[in-house]
Amino acid sequence: MFFHVQRMLNEIVPDEPDPAAANALQEGLGGQFGEMRTMMQYLFQSFNFRGPTAKPFRDLLYGVGTEEIGHVELIASTIAQLVDGSPRYQGNPTSLDEPGAGGETPLSLALSGGNIHHWLVGAQGALPVDAQGDPWTGKYVYDSGNLPLNLLYNLMLESTGRLQKCRLYEMTANKTARSTIAYLIVRDQAHENAYAKALEALGVEWNKLLPIPKTNAERFPEVATLLEQGLQSKQYTFSLDQLSEAGRVFQGESPSKDGTTLSTEQAPVGVPFPGIAVERPEEFGPGLDPELMELVQATAEMEMRETAAPLWGPAGS
């Protein structure tokens, strides 16, 4: 059972709209090594887990899997913000307030690169596809049922995800994009450390191989800041009932040999949700004309029903 809070894992820094960067970031969302894949892979490995004595490994998978849902939320929101309003780059800037006025073609930008579906299928929002527009597929999910193999695969998966994000960082200077890319680079490294540490528990010694690729990412300023906070060596359980035993695996010296010690916490504080995106009439989104809006507002003005349910929690169950 899962819960949600209206807080974002990391701040999405404002910058100009940038549909090309948005399209590139789709790889990190719906790509073969993106967040939807890590999320689903770890959750399926958790659901199908075997071996009652190996519970700390199961809980580790559950915790990372739950964090990945929040990563999906973070990167999807970043993409939506990057696409939103990008048509204003086009045509007469004075027509911004009134797209399509005077016989213009307000969405013509959609024809000149990136993913045309951002404007045509969605209304300037994120899509469950990669940077080539290919949809995410369940074929990506790997669960062999063999624990050492799963850990090996997961380590490779996190390393590849981070490799791609480092390349993404070198593809765009947009601050909105980079703020999220940098956060995911550091968290991917934390997860790489998690699986590497789990394999150490099975006897492997990594010596100087990790991290892959080597963290020359520290020359990226946004990354450097997060590394200084030690986020690459911290694991979150996102376990509301605190039953997770992941901390039994994720402890001791970091397998990346960066001198840090691994530690486990329940969850980061995060940042408040950004406001809800404005309407885009040229996209017919959300598509509420004044009459419908009036109906909606009538609904919204009704008093919210008092909820008698106690705050969920160990005490309240």
Next chain:
Amino acid sequence: MFFHVQRMLNEIVPDEPDPAAANALQEGLGGQFGEMRTMMQYLFQSFNFRGPTAKPFRDLLYGVGTEEIGHVELIASTIAQLVDGSPRYQGNPTSLDEPGAGGETPLSLALSGGNIHHWLVGAQGALPVDAQGDPWTGKYVYDSGNLPLNLLYNLMLESTGRLQKCRLYEMTANKTARSTIAYLIVRDQAHENAYAKALEALGVEWNKLLPIPKTNAERFPEVATLLEQGLQSKQYTFSLDQLSEAGRVFQGESPSKDGTTLSTEQAPVGVPFPGIAVERPEEFGPGLDPELMELVQATAEMEMRETAAPLWGPAGS
């Protein structure tokens, strides 16, 4: 940001292993109208939401989307339980303790129906595919960016999901399968009511059309029990910080005209997790031989690190 608790939304009733039923249930997990799809569709609609004044609708989507993650957990766990151990139906029952002993072919059942990948790719666990073995795809996710259209689609989606689950109920008498099918039938109807009610807020009057299909499901005993508890008219926000305004939409008379009144709560109590599944040596799962197991246990025996982090919550942030 999302959290997890080690409780299942509904009890998975024990019964015999049944790989054919497991395969059928895959449709409800990874099919075009299954739980992975509803989960992803509502989450993407939440991430991309437009229209600051329509927040109660956004929160409704977030709440249902978060519940669907728990549905994915529930049905995946049910499938894993249905497949688990099914080879014991085959061959000499006295060889159960030692699969493959004496030159046997302990997994030969895998060749005679259902999804061979349940045994060959996974180790008797759930897969992100449908009942034909086709992988889930991002193409399923619908988010037009137009609120009335999204609501219309979501209503149709829940109705189709429930239709398929009613058919699934009539395909198998296995109690493990039916306990989860019945729960999802009733919750799908609750979600159908949610979207229908939201469309009522935009002016539609359904008269006697809903629910689709008509709830002759009440002749299914497991369903009848849940209907008596009113689960078809209850909405959960799964909102940990209680910021959800979904209750402004989900209230008043049920659009299914069954005489009930809609109400909103934070979350159900659920049931404790079943124990972790046993090893299946014939599948090399989890694949820890005595030496590796010893290493793992050495890890498990270390004291779990004391977490200094306070319980997450509005007060703790």
Next chain:
Amino acid sequence: MFFHVQRMLNEIVPDEPDPAAANALQEGLGGQFGEMRTMMQYLFQSFNFRGPTAKPFRDLLYGVGTEEIGHVELIASTIAQLVDGSPRYQGNPTSLDEPGAGGETPLSLALSGGNIHHWLVGAQGALPVDAQGDPWTGKYVYDSGNLPLNLLYNLMLESTGRLQKCRLYEMTANKTARSTIAYLIVRDQAHENAYAKALEALGVEWNKLLPIPKTNAERFPEVATLLEQGLQSKQYTFSLDQLSEAGRVFQGESPSKDGTTLSTEQAPVGVPFPGIAVERPEEFGPGLDPELMELVQATAEMEMRETAAPLWGPAGS
């Protein structure tokens, strides 16, 4: 612009329901060499046609393409008829009138072979997929824009389609299935002749190679009957305005060297539509309960509006 008449190209002979045969026939409907593919391939080749002086070839493609829509209708209807009611093979035959009565599982047949989607996704009807359940895809459509290549491909396509249908004939003795298979075998040969003849116009001499495979299909009684009627050497234009010049290509000696002469007609007479299939309450199809049915009948009882439009035709345009 296309028109429809409520007549079937060939009679679908009644026999027992046979879901395994139905599933096999899906290859002929939605498979890589099935009717959906030939239909779409020839229509796209018609839409994109180049070369004003080559109009007879364009019209040939249009005519075959239009016939193939009727083939899609014929084989889809055959499949629907083969699946319909097949659950009655199962369980207690006395419960036929009331599926699911007494705690039965009326759709349990769906778990034992064929395509489970026939019962779970559809309500015992045809699907746009092949005999493995793979969906039809636009990737199948071949249009190189080069006329000789297209003709060569189309010849190979019809030969392969007929080859597969001959194999289908040898897979089932069900008369419903065989009546449609036999008709399509003979019409595929007519189309094979059409493209072979068109290539003869470009200089090729086939000698004794055609048809591929050799028509040992004449030992199939249903095929023999149609061959005696000369259906393998007849081309239909399905051209309502009689502007088709396909007859300029399809004439003279048959390239199959069977002693027949090729001839062109507007259309076959066909047979009247079979009645509309009955309800399947265990499938919730069509899903009209008494109250809804009453509403529908109220609609049906209103007088059909008199149409002032003249019968379409050259004279009426």
Next chain:
Amino acid sequence: MFFHVQRMLNEIVPDEPDPAAANALQEGLGGQFGEMRTMMQYLFQSFNFRGPTAKPFRDLLYGVGTEEIGHVELIASTIAQLVDGSPRYQGNPTSLDEPGAGGETPLSLALSGGNIHHWLVGAQGALPVDAQGDPWTGKYVYDSGNLPLNLLYNLMLESTGRLQKCRLYEMTANKTARSTIAYLIVRDQAHENAYAKALEALGVEWNKLLPIPKTNAERFPEVATLLEQGLQSKQYTFSLDQLSEAGRVFQGESPSKDGTTLSTEQAPVGVPFPGIAVERPEEFGPGLDPELMELVQATAEMEMRETAAPLWGPAGS
């Protein structure tokens, strides 16, 4: 059984070649909510229809499905016209008559956007893919076998198709593209009305929700002209034998509440086919060199065989 006439449903207005617009229009042809999909969905729903008393609904589906084949023809022809000759935008305009002369690279335009397959796989023609180049798939087709659900889905489908076409209108000012887009916008609305009306027959009252999106499309001049002709409130049966009872459903006040009354006709008059496209030697299309052309013309010069078959029709059958 289907027939064809060499007339186009609406005029394709000439303008400059525009491969970017052509690519965008592919969404309307081979996309998830394009014409190939509506065509196949309604035809499959017709083939699989259940419920003898609901024949007017079946006939409605057949009529719309048959019209959609003509839509596929219209939009495919529009795309072919938009791509055709587009390489002349590139390089030295004096080399137009002789592509590739003097060592040029006449098809280099193909590398700079749109869908490279338009030039590389086809010869400047339409493809059965969407605006991202993804092939059409049978997975798009929805037929639950439950009539109310099918109607609900079809309504949503037409609304989404129209939404996307309104967005397409705002992406390009090319007159060739807009003439077809505008026609399809209005016809989609007619079909939206058809399914909405059918749901009214089952009890639903739409009040002011329809059409979705609201027809601010009337500010598009090409659309306004067609709306004035009332095309959004007219249904065609395309029923050659006039056996269609669709008119029993499609009558009375429009559910879009625009003050019009719904009416049913056999077919529109349409416009004559445009001429066959010229050769593109740089594409080797149609690929007939002088020798082959001579052979073809020898064929074409033969007298067209007199057809003895009477004009098909109720009298002629």
Next chain:
Amino acid sequence: MFFHVQRMLNEIVPDEPDPAAANALQEGLGGQFGEMRTMMQYLFQSFNFRGPTAKPFRDLLYGVGTEEIGHVELIASTIAQLVDGSPRYQGNPTSLDEPGAGGETPLSLALSGGNIHHWLVGAQGALPVDAQGDPWTGKYVYDSGNLPLNLLYNLMLESTGRLQKCRLYEMTANKTARSTIAYLIVRDQAHENAYAKALEALGVEWNKLLPIPKTNAERFPEVATLLEQGLQSKQYTFSLDQLSEAGRVFQGESPSKDGTTLSTEQAPVGVPFPGIAVERPEEFGPGLDPELMELVQATAEMEMRETAAPLWGPAGS
């Protein structure tokens, strides 16, 4: 540049036809972790290789990749042999010489399990698909361009391939199937050793983790025989010009800690090709009737032209 010899890497032991086993083996041919995938993955990693000083690693990849083409040949031939003639299991055994005689349905077996395409699309031969019938896809190929990551992935890939083959061994007792499965189990382990050794060169120490899964495969008699021959510790370069430097990596103690020493050779001797499969008239394969056969034989009887080309080799170039 590649060469072929008409020898098989290992003997395919004769046994009864077994279409269910054939279908299972398709996973090892066209599955996500099958031979087509390893072949393509290593060849692409070879073609795209970076780093002039790392040539021994490149050559290792080339050698394993070339061996995998032979694995594809071996397993495809095994599958073809397993399917071939399987219809004789059905119906009257006296009709074997004359399939379909007397109105029989000689291919009816195709409807009762396995992959119907084995009989319907092919003529009792292997297909480039997995055990669920899903086609092989280029998405499987992993080449990150980062050498340590590629090695890590390849190690995991070989381990997973071997895991699946061990499961396949436990699914069937057919000797034809098991002879090839056993050979591939041992060669996969050799390749697992190769990549593990390459990672040792980068510093990793595996201790007791390898092989994954542990070689309890030695209790499979066919595997035990090959292990005794040391095939799990031998690497072949398949390098005709002996320029491969793979032996610089693959040497020293085995990372599987089984006491063996790694060694490199050019190629195994293999076994002569089995004879060409007989005709299957019920499949129209090869489809040469007496007249065509006569033409072919006329060709075959011509003397084979004397080839003046010298035997290819370093000396002959």
Next chain:
Amino acid sequence: MFFHVQRMLNEIVPDEPDPAAANALQEGLGGQFGEMRTMMQYLFQSFNFRGPTAKPFRDLLYGVGTEEIGHVELIASTIAQLVDGSPRYQGNPTSLDEPGAGGETPLSLALSGGNIHHWLVGAQGALPVDAQGDPWTGKYVYDSGNLPLNLLYNLMLESTGRLQKCRLYEMTANKTARSTIAYLIVRDQAHENAYAKALEALGVEWNKLLPIPKTNAERFPEVATLLEQGLQSKQYTFSLDQLSEAGRVFQGESPSKDGTTLSTEQAPVGVPFPGIAVERPEEFGPGLDPELMELVQATAEMEMRETAAPLWGPAGS
């Protein structure tokens, strides 16, 4: 069993990096009519071959199939060379030696066309996809099991492949691209001749239809040079043990009626491999930092083990 030599079938002429041309060439590698497809199609047809008396045809397929593996190697290497280093076109040319220095975005070129995966998923190398980025699929492989049909298909396949390569030639003037395109045009024609000749053995007379398209390719200088060498009329067996009987089919007058006589040889001499590509630190490829490189070099400096194995060959086996 297959062997490899470190020689390329044809020289890849150096020119500037050109990612747009690289992307176009992907169609020739991973497209529906590209080299991966011909390779797999002919190999599967060889593995599944039926008819002991038709061995020369089997051997012909084996020979062409083996050549195609070399084509895959040639075109993949060409693509890798075309992409490699292309970022230097961007930004400040003085930063070439140190990508990303001074806060630059060295990979920003990846966002402006072609296939972003060339930089993001791979490290400037070839991918198993087509020019639209769609992955190669096993669905492409055609093997009907019927020899005449297979030959007809193969002829069409080679003609289509050559057609597309002629179009590719007209899309780019890059010499690297054109050197490989020209070679493949001529070899495709040789294979087209092979299958056409095989069909002549079955009775077909082509007259003046072949080649399709007509070789106006001789006006391309690179093609003209190869035609003068007669490469379009030469067949290679790539048969190391010289057991191939393909020469019995491929002899006599060319079916293209160009006055040449067909002849068969073992293999071309080819050209030495180009050097291994340099590192791309901005891609983290190969990703060996100084420490890892030191470890690798320690390995490389060890003496290469003396291979005791004799040169493979009939005498040495």
